[in-house]
Amino acid sequence: MTRVVLLGASPGPDTSPTGLRLAALPGNPTVAERLRSQLTSMDPRLATIESGDVAAALRALADVAEAATENLFIIPENSVVHDELIYQITKAKRGALALVAKEPRPEVTEEAQEAQEDVVPIDEAEPEIGLGRLEGLPVRSRVGKSRVVSVGTARHAVTRPNAILLGPLHVSARNAPVLAQTCRELAAMADTFGEDDDLVQLIVFGLVRNGVSVGIRGRRDLFYRRVTTQEEVNEAGAEMAGMDEDRARLNNAVKGADGFFTTYFVSTYSRFIARWAARRGLTPNQVTLISIALGVAAAACFATGDRPWMVLGGVLIYFAFVFDCVDGQVARYARKFGVLGAWLDATFDRFKEYVVFAGLAIGWVVSGNSDDIWILALAAIGLQSVRHLLDFSFGVANRRKPPSPLPTLALDAPDDRALRQALTRRKVERSQGLRGVLKMWTKAGKFRAVHWARKMIVFPIGERFAAIAITAALFDARITFITLVIWGSVAAAYTLTGRLMRSLV
Template sequence: MTASMTRASATTSVVLLATTPACRLPCAGGTLLDRINDQLSRLPVRDVQVMTPGGGAGVDLRGIAKIARAATGVLVVLPADLVAHTEALAQLLEHPARGSAALVSSDAGGGPLRPPVRVEGGRVVAAGSSFHTVPEANATFRGVLQAGGADLASLGDVAEELADLADAGRLGPVTPVEVVDLLLVGLVRAGARVRAARLGPLHADRVTGQAGADTALGRLAEVDEEQVRLDTAIKDRDGFFATYFVSSWSRHLVRPAARLGLTPNAVTGISVALAFLAAVWFSAGDRGAQVAGAVLLYLSFVCDCLDGQLARYTRSFSPFGAWMDGMADRLKEYVVYVGLAIGYAAGLPWSDGGPDGIWHLAVAAMILQVVRHGLDFAFGGSRADARRIGELWSKPVRSLLEASDGARPDAPRKGVLRLALAMERESLARWLKRMVVLPIGERMALIAITAAVFNARVTFLALLVWGAVAVTYQLAGRMLRTAR
């Protein structure tokens, strides 16, 4: 049986499995069911359908199949006996990627309420249950499963097939406790791309008795959810300069910016304005103006980092904001090139490329950056197209009756690519690998330092030399990945 409660105009619907006795366990303010319902009321959920005990796992699975086939948007399935941080639920329900995802913990010690999974490349590639085993498991599933709109039909088919198998006793003594675990197994084996939403320091535990519930609730109080939310707003795979010279202190601006009501797009606008001011100062050409321009350019980059941090902290994501951020980065960089070249020319004629060919150098640096960005976007687009075509032509369907899932999505890597992956595990090598591609943080630092200490000609020559190395490295990496 299900009961539906409409909440908002969001695109996410929730099936809340109140099918186990534990969901009626008392806690502060009511029961565990009341608690999780209250948490969902604070998240962007369109409606909540509460499924009550109705005759076993097969009946529950058929109910979910019916809901999935009628659903539009995103569908989340979670058990009401889950004791979790609200922030943990938000990692799925408020994430900008609206595809399929599962809440997992890096703790590889599986158990009856923590089935093992294997995560590779940020995806769940194998999932387990009391019947299905997972070789080389490296994480555990924590009971929250999200199906994106593209996978709703697969979820419905999987749930129906699992119901038939459960009723026939072909999956062993399956109980309603395992319904969401089985759905994850089925979705992964049907070939769906299930993102692994990692808990990190947060907690999400299913319970069976009062003692377990009290312990789980006590663990929640040991974690500062607000601090975790701020920490996760800061990129953990950023460039060296952004990590150590910007994010190390810009994180303290995120909460004040949110309290002031600033939007990520507004911060992007401030970043663009500061870059234009930097270009104006650079165009003056004297040493004091060069230093002032360098400081303004650094502050512009701080705002460039802050807009993303604020977007992740407030979860104010939009396609327009992402496009605006990318376009603003290009605009700021190129207008600074112009300002530097004007300042170096100091009013002299532009003929023959200006003094020391400064305009030729500026245009060459701009073209090189355009080529680099073109390589990135073209490669990303080709990979996305290839993945879509591959999924349409050859979805890897695996039987739900196979007890063990030993399939590995990637063949062993050899040569230079294996060396690159090994380098990624070493701290110094990892940073060098990120810096060699001359990301935007390193570019802004290079421009600011060389302009303040030397002059625009040195700036452009440094950009061209480092940029050429970056293009060579990127091309080699792209060809190796494409060949693999």
């Protein structure tokens, strides 16, 4: 469950067009009716905060945050937004996440290049009060690649602002106490803010200065806009109706961190199988059972030891993996999640793998070869079991590790100079020793070849199933097990080294 907070208009008179209608959408709903219908399933007792009085609004939000035991989703009530964008923001695992829009970059012309040459580096830039506007909001935020670096107000300067905070803000339950404290501190200094300071901007201003890491995301291929006039409502409705929300939802059903083989040889089409299955009422657990059946059938084919059956086994184990991807994609597309499904998926991934190992070993012996193959089979099973144990234990330990604290800055500090200096010192400190090595290796991932090499070296399940399918179909079980043991050993050494280094920093 998520606690939903609807904010009124920005500081000043309440001009939210909640009674204006979205004529381009089915049912001709008002802005307020549509937004409330989107959010009621998340929280049937929506908290609504009027924001004409900034101090009162901040204190009311502080009360909500103090009482909350779940994550909070804060959104202005004059928002027109896709359901899928709300879903993606609220399912983010960041401690806090804001929807942002960056200022568009100037076109690369000779004049623009000359102007850019005259701009001083950001480390030497003077903080400023952002006077630019984008989508009706003041450009007073500085965002980096993954988070909000600094936020200003009409009275607080920020170094080279480059973005606006569009409105939706998700705050995890663990940061709710900080949000409450921040809102009370902001309420006490409400008279120092300007008339054009947006309420969401002020909240993020306080969170960032109090050391909360506020992640960022853009709209990408989804729609969000704040509206204040009927003309804007009409434009928003028409633009949103012209966008393919279902395609965005389907693309989001595919995990973004998959391996090379999964990305290029499975996910290119498996998402369409997932949509087909979801629309016909198939559940993720039923798709998991199909994957298990294909895995067992592949093992039975391998157990014959005959070349035609070995080739068929390779094909079947490939499609067993395809449906192993599809079950998760169905769950994300149809939003059908459950403890049983997660347990089945994790458990029977191992079952399929190990039953195929057994089938390969049996086929080798049935073909008249030595039963020494079982040594290789057990080595492959043991190695993979140890790797899974290490993955699980490190994941549990890593979740218990508190996040690295960010520098803080007094809310009444007139600019963000001290905060940026503290962030620079932190960056230098984290670039030394083991941290520096890890950071350098992380940066190397921006090169595509290095990125995919790192994905493949850890020998994820997609690469393992591909190795089994190819070597079993073209060669024999002995080659398959040797490949699994050698590649798995390299992967285990690489992973263990990285995790030891991360545990020591």
